[in-house]
Amino acid sequence: MRTLFQKKNTSLLLGISLFAVIVLLGLLAPWLAPHNPLQVNLSNRLLSPSGEYPFGTDHLGRCILSRILYGIRTTVSIAFVILGLSLCISLPIGLLTGYFGGRTDHFFMRLMDGTLAFPDFVLTIAIVGILGPGFTNMIIAIVIVRWANYVRLIRGLVLKVSKEDFLITARMSGNSHMRIMRRYILPQIAAPIAVFSTLDIGKIVLLIAGLSFLGLGVQPPTPEWGVMLHDATRYFQLAPHVMIFPGLAIVSFVLSCQLIGDRFKEQNVHVPKEV
Amino acid sequence: MNYKKKPFSLSFGIMVVCFMLVLAGCSANAASENNAAAANNAATASENANKKLTMAYTWNPAGVDPHGDDSWDVMRSGAGETLIKLNEQLQPAAWLAKEWKQEDANTWTLKLENNVTFHDGKKMDAESVKASLLRSIANSHLAKDLLLVKDIEVLAPDELKIITTQPNSAIISSLADPSTIILDVDSMKEAGSYPAMTGAFKIKQFTKDVSLVVERYDGYWGQPAKLKEVTMKFVTDGNTRLMALQAGEVDVATDIPIDSIELVEKDSKLEVLSAPSVRTHMVLFNMNSALFKEKANREVVDQAIPREAIIESVMRGYGTKAKSPFPEILPFGKVAEQAAGETTEQLLTAGGWQKNAAGMWEKEGKPFEATLLTFPHRPELSVMAEVIQNQLLNEGITVKIRKVENIDAELAKSDWDLAMYSMLTAHTGDPQYFLNIFYQSASESNVSHYVSKPLETVINKLNDTPATEARNALAIQAQDIINEDLPQSFIVHPDNVFGVRKGGNGLCSASDRILLCDS
Incomplete structure (x- = not known):
């Protein structure tokens, strides 16, 4: 058991370290x-990794290391913005539909069924x-596609919490709906949402990179990982x-997101599987 | 216009001749070759008699009707022929028409070859050629605009008279355009049937989005094709074409991505064949956009284009610097280079622009920000767009690149300032058609919305001038006006690049010569 526990902690530690780094x-x-990520230098095209350019240069002679470092800012910050927006939309809808049920709940559930019927x-x-x-x-x-996952998750969690004794007590004590949701439900569901978000941020990064790879996302010359991959397809044999x-x-x-998420998922039974 | 809808599909320029000659096993036509070469050719011809060739081909035609958008693809298959072809000097030469004569400003007579048969076995005569030309005019806007035909009369079984609506000195070279391919009109009456044309190969099978298979036509009127069968596989992605060649799936890959040429050169089984083209890569200015109505702003962009660096690095030397729409290999392409004008700083300051704290140009609080369109079919254009974007950023100008799938559809809208573009400017060996469709204010293909009365006067004069020398001089005069007004910035005339398997079908040596001589 101890070995297993240590192994699990190692993967968590590795995930957190990687994420933090x-x-x-x-x-x-x-x-x-080491260089300006936007600086084009046509005489330095497709250089192999060297002291001056540790990761080499791309098709326009730009430093790949610098572009990857700046790419973290683009890709990861967009992912957090998307996550934030998705939560802003999903949290009230999930709380209200789960707490009150009824027609509104039915309406949103069918809307989500429609959204979730298509691959992301x-x-x-x-x-x-x-x-x-x-x-x-x-x-x-991406927000339009991802919000439904969060609504379904939050609604499920709220439904589960609603049956708990403490919530019945809270209702009997005369607390308003708003107060119950804020004081009693939200803290209960915060941890599973955080875990799901951690897992999801990796998925969002993949979506961003995928769209940029297809030329539908971030546009040049912004350094972004998907755009860099897209540009590289023509040179993958040569460089x-x-x-x-x-x-x-x-x-x-x-990987870092998966390692963190997986570890939390093992500990936290409330996190449902990906919907 | 068909021509406008699919300008980049008119790719490879003169390479079309290469295709036809390669597929038809043209080495047998080389009368000037010495005996040893002839013996060698004979041996090769015998070896290749039953050989098949597979080719990874850049474009994906929707059909095989030559009187439509897919005429170039049919021509490249070696199945279609026109009345006139262009020779090594891009001058009109006899093909299905053995001689021609201008009777007056609007009338031409053409004498046809006597021993030509269509792929369905019928004999080609003046009646069938007339029917074919009338069909091409009815179905193809390009043919209609090129030929300006009023009437066609049959004078004899092998003689035809063409009367034009207005003096059309370019009609003979226009008859070399693939949209005028001669076919047996009756063969097109049955739905789903393949056109019966006159080429050394006939169409065996066309599978949309997959391939076009042509086989040797034994009744061909000229030297029979050396290859028994040729399969043109439609592979639109450059890397996939290259990998198919490397893996041995195909013997020839057309339009190898410039950056992958080194890979082909390094491979001992493969070789690169290249030849200059009559294509021009350019930046279009939207003359209706608030920014580029001003000539000074166009000059700023023009000066920022590092043409030499682009040719050396992006094109890896496979291209020549463009000074005008037409390359210098053409007699009407020898245009004097514009002298360097004022600097960017001087031009923009004079226009009321000022640099802000971030070092970017702005006017009345609005930054100098332009949208540049590019499209994926010619990957080097997107790389050039990024180079230009960077150069302009260094000058203090922001350029937003927008990649679009259908460049012509986007150009028809008004929400763009600059666009990367590529056109075959002299595919008939004559400047008239390009100048008319690209610069006449009434033309739908005047995508830059450029209006110049002096230029239109010169073009109209060119349209009415029959003498070649005078026409060339007028074409040069027209280009001087274009370069002065700068509705486009011409960047490079790219080379056509093939990758071929060495010795696969005895094609390489022949192709090499053909590629070079047809340039």
């Missing part, structure tokens, strides 16, 4: 990046296709490093 690298990018990525591509490629439209599209490093960056970040 990546976020820290992003925050310190202006000081850590396909629906996101369709929405961006309608709205047009770009930074803002990508955020809108594989152009593709490897942004790929590793995405893998590392998503």
Whole structure:
């Protein structure tokens, strides 16, 4: 048991460390990046990794390391913005539908069934296709797709908590609905939401990178991992490093989220499986 | 207009001739070759008699009707032929028409080859050619605009008279355009049937989105094709074409991505064939946009384009610097380079622009911010767009790149300032058509919305001038006006690049010569 516990803690520790390092690298990018990530230098195209360019250069002679470091800022911050927006929309809807039920609940559940019937990525591509490629439209599209997952999760958690004795007591004590939701339900469901969010942030990063890879998300010259991968596809035989490093960056970040999320999931029985 | 809808599909320029000649096993036509070469060719011809060739082909035609949007693809398959072809110097030469004569300003007579048969076995005569030309004019806007035909008369079984609505000195070279491919009109009456044309190959099978298979036509009027069968697989992605060539799935890959040329060069089984083209990569200015109505702003962008660096690095030397729409390999492409004008600083300051605290140009609180469109079919254009974006950013100008799938549909809208574009500017070996469709104010294809009365006067004069020398001089004069007004910035005339399997079908040596001589 002890060995198992240690192993689990190691993966958690690894996940948190990796996550922290990546976020820290992003925050310190202006000081850590050896070059300007936007500086084009056509005479330095597709250089292999070297002392001056530790990760080599891309098709426009830009430093790949610098672009990856600045890419953390773009990719991860967009992911947090999307997460925040999704929660802002989902939290009130999830709380109200779960707490009160009734017609509103039915309406939102059918709406979510409709949203969740389509695979995330396909629906996101369709929405961006309608709205047009770009930074803002990508955020809108991902929020539209992801909010339903959060509503379903929050509603489920609220339904579960609603049956608890302490909540019945709270109702009998004359607390208002608003106060019950704020004081008694929200603290109970906060932890599972946090765990789900941690897991989901990795997924959101994959969606962002996927859309940018398809040319539907972040537009050049903004350093973003998906855009970097997209640019690298034409050079993967000639200069594989152009593709490897942004790929590793995405893998590392998503892995860190998975390691943290998985560990919490094992401890917390309230977190439902991905819907 | 068909031409406008699919400008980038008119790719490869002169490469079309290469295709036809490669597929038709043209080495047998090389009369000037010495005996040793002829013996060698004969041996190769015998070896290749039953050989098949597979090609990874850039475009994905919707059909095989040459009188529509897919005429270039049919021409490249070696199945179709026109009355006239362009020779090595891009001058009109005899093909299905063996000679021609201008009777007056609006009338031309053409004498046809006598021994030509269509793929369905019928003999080609003046009546069938007339029916084919009338069909192409009815179905293809391009053919209609190029030929300006009023009437076609059959003078004899092998003689035809073409009367034009107005003097059309370019009609002979226009008859080399693939939209005028000669076919047996009766063969198109049955739904789903393939057109019976006159080329060395006939269509065996066309599968949409997959391939076009052509086989040797034994009744061909010229030298028979050396290959028994050719399969053109439609592979629109450059990397996939390259990988198919590397894996040995195909013998030839057209339009190899410039950055992958090194891989082909390094591979001992493969080789690169290249030839200059009559294509021009350019930046279009939207003359209706608030920013680029001002000539000074267009000059700023033009000066920021690092043409030499683009050719050396992005094009890896496979291209020549563009000074005008037409490349210098053409007699009407020898245009004097514009002298360097004022600096960006001087131009923008004179226009009332000021640099803000961030070092960016702004006017009345509005930053100099332009939208640049680019499209994925020619990947090098997107790289160039990023280079230009960076150069302008260094100058203090923000450029937002927008990648679009259908560039022509986007150009028809008004929400753009700059656009990367690519066109075959002299695919008929004559400047008239391009100048008319691209610069006449009434033309739908005038995508820059550029209006210049002096230029239109010169173009109209060119339309009415029959003498070649005078026409060339007028074309140069027109380009001087264009370069002065700067509705477009011309960047590079790219080379056509093929990747081929060495010795696969005895094609390479022949192709090499053809590629070079047809440039």
